[in-house]
Amino acid sequence: EQGLADIVVRSAGIAAEQGAKASPLAEQALQELGIDLKQHRAQGIDGDLVNWADLILTMTRRHKEVVIASFPAASEKTHVLKEFLLDAGQYAGEEQALYELQAAMAAKREAFAAEVHPNIRELQVERARLMHELQEVEQLLAERQAELLERVRVEREAIERIERVRDAIDVVDPFGQPLAVYRASRDELKAALSRLVAQLSR
DSSP: OOSOTTOOOOOOBSSOOTTOBOOHHHHHHHHTTTOOOTTOBOOBOOHHHHHHOSOEEESSHHHHHHHHHHOGGGGGGEEEHHHHHSOHHHHHHHHHHHHHHHHHHHHHHHHHHHHHHHHHHHHHHHHHHOGGGHHHHHHHHHHHHHHHHHHTHHHHHHHHHHHHHHHTTSOOOOTTOOHHHHHHHHHHHHHHHHHHHHHHTO
């Protein structure tokens, strides 16, 4: 229907029970779109499938990690579906920015530890020896922690923003969830696959 008759699609699971039927909720969610899963039988991903595929698309980053861990040679052709639809340059830039921010934060942590370590150690000894001054010592430690958090605040906030974008790459995994989650996952996959078809048709 989409002019992609030369493309063959096969599915497999990373923890699928060989020959198992689709879950009733998955059947119901897709039946609402006119897709009949009654004849569907699950299969686990294996070396033959991986070697056969030119492109492997997963629902989540966790699925991608499992595939690559099991089949390292497939790393270049394995992608999260929604990640694959992103602009490659944009995603690579975000990954690089995330790496640089994490490195900057790690450097600040190391510098901070070297700067205040003697003082923290003295405070820890003081706290053990003088229990009646525990509250004062705990306050000083809290201030040190707050100071560290403030020093890396810019990096932490930038990392949180990028990670929110990266989290949006995953399609909701409905396994074990109610019908509403299956429907949400179905609709999310449908939208992403429509974009994939349009992209492959160019």
